[in-house]
Amino acid sequence: MNKERMVAFSDGVFAVIITIMVLDLKAPETPTLAALRGVLAPFAAYVLSFLYVAIYWNNHHHLLQITRHINGRVMWANMNLLFWASLIPFTTRWLDSAWLSDVHHPEIPVVFYGLSLLFTALSYFLLQNMLVRLHGKDSALGRAFARDFKGPASLVLYIVAIASALWNPAISLVIYLVVATLWFIPDRRIEGVLGEAEHGN
Amino acid sequence: MNKERMVAFSDGVFAVIITIMVLDLKAPETPTLAALRGVLAPFAAYVLSFLYVAIYWNNHHHLLQITRHINGRVMWANMNLLFWASLIPFTTRWLDSAWLSDVHHPEIPVVFYGLSLLFTALSYFLLQNMLVRLHGKDSALGRAFARDFKGPASLVLYIVAIASALWNPAISLVIYLVVATLWFIPDRRIEGVLGEAEHGN
Amino acid sequence: MNKERMVAFSDGVFAVIITIMVLDLKAPETPTLAALRGVLAPFAAYVLSFLYVAIYWNNHHHLLQITRHINGRVMWANMNLLFWASLIPFTTRWLDSAWLSDVHHPEIPVVFYGLSLLFTALSYFLLQNMLVRLHGKDSALGRAFARDFKGPASLVLYIVAIASALWNPAISLVIYLVVATLWFIPDRRIEGVLGEAEHGN
Amino acid sequence: MNKERMVAFSDGVFAVIITIMVLDLKAPETPTLAALRGVLAPFAAYVLSFLYVAIYWNNHHHLLQITRHINGRVMWANMNLLFWASLIPFTTRWLDSAWLSDVHHPEIPVVFYGLSLLFTALSYFLLQNMLVRLHGKDSALGRAFARDFKGPASLVLYIVAIASALWNPAISLVIYLVVATLWFIPDRRIEGVLGEAEHGN
Numbered sequence: 001m002n003k004e005r006m007v008a009f010s011d012g013v014f015a016v017i018i019t020i021m022v023l024d025l026k027a028p029e030t031p032t033l034a035a036l037r038g039v040l041a042p043f044a045a046y047v048l049s050f051l052y053v054a055i056y057w058n059n060h061h062h063l064l065q066i067t068r069h070i071n072g073r074v075m076w077a078n079m080n081l082l083f084w085a086s087l088i089p090f091t092t093r094w095l096d097s098a099w100l101s102d103v104h105h106p107e108i109p110v111v112f113y114g115l116s117l118l119f120t121a122l123s124y125f126l127l128q129n130m131l132v133r134l135h136g137k138d139s140a141l142g143r144a145f146a147r148d149f150k151g152p153a154s155l156v157l158y159i160v161a162i163a164s165a166l167w168n169p170a171i172s173l174v175i176y177l178v179v180a181t182l183w184f185i186p187d188r189r190i191e192g193v194l195g196e197a198e199h200g201n
Numbered sequence: 202m203n204k205e206r207m208v209a210f211s212d213g214v215f216a217v218i219i220t221i222m223v224l225d226l227k228a229p230e231t232p233t234l235a236a237l238r239g240v241l242a243p244f245a246a247y248v249l250s251f252l253y254v255a256i257y258w259n260n261h262h263h264l265l266q267i268t269r270h271i272n273g274r275v276m277w278a279n280m281n282l283l284f285w286a287s288l289i290p291f292t293t294r295w296l297d298s299a300w301l302s303d304v305h306h307p308e309i310p311v312v313f314y315g316l317s318l319l320f321t322a323l324s325y326f327l328l329q330n331m332l333v334r335l336h337g338k339d340s341a342l343g344r345a346f347a348r349d350f351k352g353p354a355s356l357v358l359y360i361v362a363i364a365s366a367l368w369n370p371a372i373s374l375v376i377y378l379v380v381a382t383l384w385f386i387p388d389r390r391i392e393g394v395l396g397e398a399e400h401g402n
Numbered sequence: 403m404n405k406e407r408m409v410a411f412s413d414g415v416f417a418v419i420i421t422i423m424v425l426d427l428k429a430p431e432t433p434t435l436a437a438l439r440g441v442l443a444p445f446a447a448y449v450l451s452f453l454y455v456a457i458y459w460n461n462h463h464h465l466l467q468i469t470r471h472i473n474g475r476v477m478w479a480n481m482n483l484l485f486w487a488s489l490i491p492f493t494t495r496w497l498d499s500a501w502l503s504d505v506h507h508p509e510i511p512v513v514f515y516g517l518s519l520l521f522t523a524l525s526y527f528l529l530q531n532m533l534v535r536l537h538g539k540d541s542a543l544g545r546a547f548a549r550d551f552k553g554p555a556s557l558v559l560y561i562v563a564i565a566s567a568l569w570n571p572a573i574s575l576v577i578y579l580v581v582a583t584l585w586f587i588p589d590r591r592i593e594g595v596l597g598e599a600e601h602g603n
Numbered sequence: 604m605n606k607e608r609m610v611a612f613s614d615g616v617f618a619v620i621i622t623i624m625v626l627d628l629k630a631p632e633t634p635t636l637a638a639l640r641g642v643l644a645p646f647a648a649y650v651l652s653f654l655y656v657a658i659y660w661n662n663h664h665h666l667l668q669i670t671r672h673i674n675g676r677v678m679w680a681n682m683n684l685l686f687w688a689s690l691i692p693f694t695t696r697w698l699d700s701a702w703l704s705d706v707h708h709p710e711i712p713v714v715f716y717g718l719s720l721l722f723t724a725l726s727y728f729l730l731q732n733m734l735v736r737l738h739g740k741d742s743a744l745g746r747a748f749a750r751d752f753k754g755p756a757s758l759v760l761y762i763v764a765i766a767s768a769l770w771n772p773a774i775s776l777v778i779y780l781v782v783a784t785l786w787f788i789p790d791r792r793i794e795g796v797l798g799e800a801e802h803g804n
Contacts (some may be wrong), residue, residue, distance in 0.1 A: 005208065005262055007608065012216030012414075015615030018689070020224060023623060025693040031701035031712050050689070052681045061608055061678070075262070076385075079255045086219070086251070090226040098232035109232050184679075206409065206463055213417030213615075221425060276463070277586075280456045287420070287452070291427045299433035310433050407610065407664050414618025422626060477664070478787075481657045488621070488653070492628040500634035511634050 003070045006078055013082045018053040021046055021089045024096060041099035046177060049092045052117065055183045056085055056124065066141045067131055077130050081123040084116065091116040094195060110169040114162040117176065121158060125151050154179050204271045207279055211261060214283045219254040222247055222290045225297060242300035249377060250293040253318065256384045257286055257325065267342045268332055278331050282324040285317065292317040311370040315363040318377065322359060326352050355380050405472045408480055412462060415484045420455040423448055423491045426498060426542040441482065443501035450578060451494045457585045458487055458526065468543045469533055479532050481527040486518065493518040516564040519578065523560060527553050556581050609681055612665060616685045621656040624649055624692045627699060644702035651779060652695045655720065658786045659688055659727065662724045669744045670734055680733050685728040687719065694719040713772040717765040720779065724761060726756050757782050 024044055028035035060081075091113040098109040128145055135141040161175035226243055229236035290374075292314040299310040330348055336342040362376035427444055430437035462483075500511040512578040530547055537543040562579035628645055631638035661686075694716040701712040731748055738744040764778035 002266065005212065005266075008209065008611065009212045009216055009258060009262075011608065012213050012417075012615050013220055015612055016217055016220035016740075018685075019616055019619035019623065020220065022689050022693050023626070024226070025202050025690075025696075027345075027693070027697040027700040027712075029700075031697070031708050031710070033711055036711075036715075048684075050686055054686075057612060058682070059677060061612075065605065065608070075259060079259070082219075083248075083251055083255075087226075089223050090228070093226075093497075094228040094232070097228040097230075105232050107232070108237075109228075110232055112237075148749045190734055203467065206413065206467075209410065210413045210417055210463075212422055213414050213618075216615075217418055218424075221421065224425070259549075263601075277459060280460070281590060284449075284452055284456075287424050288427075290424050291429070294427075295429040295433070298429040298431075306433050307436075308433070309435055310429075347462035404668065407614065407668070409663075410611065411614045411618055411660060414615050415622055418619055418622035419625075422622065425626070477661060481661070484621075485650075485653055485657075488625050489628075492625050492630070495628075496630040496634070499630040499632075507634050509634070510636055511630075512637075514639075 001070050001072070001075075003064060003067055006070060006075055007064050010064075010078060010082060010114040011057075013027070013086065014053060014057045014060070017086055017089060018050060018057070021049055021053075024089070028062070042096040045092050045095045045099075048173075048180065049088050051180045052120075053085065053088060055180060056081075056120065059124065059183070063128055063131065063141075063145075066144055068135060068139070068141070070131075071134065074130055074134065077123070077127040081120065081127050084120040084123050087116045088120065090110050098142060106169045107166050110165040110172045111162050114158055114165060114172060114176065117179075118155065118162065121151070121154050125155070150182055154182065202271050202273070202276075204265060204268055207271060207276055208265050211265075211279060211283060212258075214287065215254060215258045215261070218287055218290060219251060219258070222250055222254075222293060225287045225290070225294050239307060246293050246296045246300075249374075249381065250289050252381045252385070253321075254286065254289060257282075257321065260325065260384070264329055264332065264342075264346075267345055268341070269336060269342070271332075272335065275328070275331055275335065278324070278328040282321065282328050285321040285324050288317045289321065307370045308367050311366040312363050315359055315366060315373060315377065318380075319356065319359040319361040319363065322352070322355050326356070351383055355383065403472050403474070403477075405466060405469055407588070408472060408477055409466050412466075412480060412484060413459075416455060416459045417490065419488055419491060420452060420459070423451055423455075423494060426495050439523065444498040446499045447494050447501075450575075450582065451490050453582045453586070454522075455487065455600060457482075457582060461585070465530055465533065465543075465547075468546055470537060470541070470543070472533075473536065476529070476532055476536065477480070479525070479529040483522065483529050485524040486525050489518045490522065505576065508571045509568050512567040512574045513564050514573060516560055516567060516578065519581075520557065520560040520564065523553070523556050552584055552592065556584065604678075605672050606667060606670055607677040609673060609678055610667050611668075613635050613681060613685060614660075616689065617656060617660045617663070619767070620689055620692060620722060621660070622748055624656075624695060627692070628695050645699040648698045648702075651776075651783065652691050654787070655723075655781045656688065656691060658783060659684075659723065662727065662786070666731055666734065666744075666748075671738060671742070671744070673734075674737065677730070677737065678690055678734055679752050680695050680726070684723065684730050686794040687723040690719045691723065709772045710769050713768040713775050714765050717761055717768060717775060717779065720764065720782075721758065724754070728758070753785055755784065 020113050025039065025046055028039050091109070094109040095106065095113050098106040128148070128151070132145055137143075137146065157175050157179050161172040161179075164175070165172040211357040226240065229240050247396050270287075292310070295310040296307065296314050329349070329352070330361055333346055338344075338351065358376050358380050362373040365376070366373040427441065427448055430441050493511070496511040497508065497515050500508040530550070530553070534544050534547055539545075539548065557579050559581050563574040563581075566573040566577070628642065628649055631642050694712070697712040698709065701709040731751070731754070735745050735748055738783050740746075740749065760778050760782050764775040764782075767778070768775040
């Protein structure tokens with residue numbers, strides 16, 4: 001089975017997810033610098049979520065570029081990833097409103113933001129492992145993801161962040177940012193294997 | 202006539218439909234676990250509708266992959282499918298608000314949710330039959346859909362669900378979930394024919 | 403210059419335009435059949451506008467399929483078409499709210515709905531003529547659109563509809579529907595030239 | 604590394620950005636010509652922002668068409684461009700509400716609209732320079748952008764416009780329009796190099 005259309009559909013979904021989040025950036029109520037303060041928290045949440053969706057699109061691009069073939073189960077594993085990623089705009093919105101509400105107890109929204117990141121990460125991990133099994137450990141794809149350190153490390157960090165949210169939500173947000181930074185740093189090893197794989201075509 | 206652009210446009214429409222539904226998942230009003238209860242019904246409806254749109258995209262992918270050529274009538278049959286599928290976010294929204302309203306009489310919204318699924322299914326059926334006729338019964342496409350059991354079964358189940366909604370809407374929702382599960386189970390027969398068709402290219 | 407990316411971008415814009423209109427179909431306030439009456443006018447407007455965007459996508463598909471090459475001016479003529487088409491969700495929304503408001507004087511919204519259709523049609527006409535000039539009158543494209551009857555007829559009908567809206571807006575809506583039907587009827591002549599053009603490739 | 608998927612994803616994001624802005628064009632409250640006056644400012648802002656996103660898409664198309672290869676850093680530079688462009692619907696929305704508010708002090712929103720244009724321009728400049736370095740100054744891409752006058756000129760004009768907004772916001776809006784016009788005028792030099800590059804393929 002051919003991967004092209006699954007990739008095109010995923011691009012469409014990622015493009016809509018990353019862009020509709022800007023609809024939740026409401027215009028400040030008055031045209032003053034002071035009014036901007038009320039937008040700071042939603043803006044910070046937007047930047048973090050944009051970064052996460054960008055990272056997933058980037059990793060998805062790398063993963064699918066060395067994928068040779070897919071099957072029906074991979075298509076559903078991919079759809080599962082898109083489902084969890086599509087919840088990020090929702091958990092981001094709750095994070096925003098928690099900051100802006102008078103109650104100001106962001107613990108629960110920070111937990112759920114973390115859960116949406118955790119389940120997106122788990123789905124990505126599942127998709128990657130399914131593709132590794134399908135191509136074999138000796139394939140370009142199998143070798144590229146043989147020693148995946150970032151994946152499991154992110155999962156552990158998300159769980160730590162979710163647990164600490166009930167005690168101190170600021171720490172959780174720092175951890176979410178740390179994981180994003182971890183992924184943002186280019187992964188030369190994979191680019192290397194990708195380079196080989198392309199030359200080997 | 203060439204199918205590529207019709208496929209690309211359909212991917213775009215499916216991607217927007219599946220993603221804008223998340224805009225109707227309003228953030229809970231207070232940052233508490235208790236407030237999440239108010240989101241449970243819309244979330245369940247989101248999961249069901251996401252699953253349905255994912256199934257349609259998946260089936261559309263399989264159907265169009267073995268399609269060799271299209272014509273102007275197929276383009277309109279496809280547009281008809283996209284029209285009915287585009288109503289799913291609307292009927293999902295009504296289902297949500299019925300649960301959240303004080304009146305709590307979800308009968309009519311459950312009927313209309315079912316009608317949107319029924320008409321989407323009918324349009325898909327029409328598109329599939331049009332393509333079978335265009336390619337002939339002995340083509341790969343014709344053979345792949347020669348004994349279509351799921352299509353007619355779904356139509357019957359939708360009608361049963363819509364009728365029973367006036368009496369017990371919970372049963373209808375169970376039936377909608379059963380039909381989705383029916384389609385979710387991989388269809389090895391079609392993957393088989395698809396495999397042959399691709400090797401035969 | 404290569405047409406592929408302009409086509410892909412146009413597909414994306416048409417897909418978003420046709421789908422975001424469903425966001426303006428608000429859920430009825432109560433879960434009753436009676437409440438559906440308040441949705442009838444927006445629903446009818448949605449169907450009409452969906453049909454129009456579908457027709458434009460369809461015609462754009464046909465036009466670009468026999469296009470061999472484009473230039474910078476064609477890219478802007480296409481962007482101009484997308485601009486006017488992007489206003490259709492806005493004029494549709496105004497049409498909806500005119501029907502639902504207590505005042506119930508839909509004259510002006512019906513005029514503006516017609517203006518959005520008129521300017522989209524003029525932009526399409528401009529794009530088509532630009533492509534005919536670029537390819538020459540003897541090209542497959544030039545011959546396909548040599549005797550364009552529907553284009554000028556639509557323009558005249560839109561102007562009649564806009565003028566009569568101030569007197570009787572119902573007549574205008576009937577004319578808008580007539581023009582849509584005119585385009586919906588398949589254009590065998592163009593499919594014929596398209597078929598030749600493809601065989602001649 | 605292959606540019607195709609980065610281009611497809613960018614097309615999706617640009618298509619959503621340019622289209623969701625129409626969601627902020629609220630229908631006038633009454634169906635009268637007078638009510639349209641309240642939509643004039645948002646409409647003018649929509650036209651300006653549509654023009655800007657269209658220009659970026661156009662330039663991105665030209666730039667990526669002569670791009671031969673990309674790398675991981677280019678992918679992030681492109682994502683950075685999409686991030687700043689995605690803020691344009693937000694700053695446009697603030698501009699709108701500043702005009703409609705009773706206070707009517709559009710200075711700060713005009714500054715932030717300019718900042719969103721400035722950072723989008725800086726990101727585009729960064730992406731272009733990264734691609735020039737990657738391909739070498741003697742490549743088709745390097746020669747096409749060797750004497751980039753419009754890029755630096757726009758940056759200077761944006762800064763002037765942002766500074767003058769605090770004193771007279773109308774002047775800033777005129778400058779934003781001037782920059783858009785500057786880019787709208789076709790760049791025959793680049794089309795020339797593009798033509799050569801394509802013939803040289």
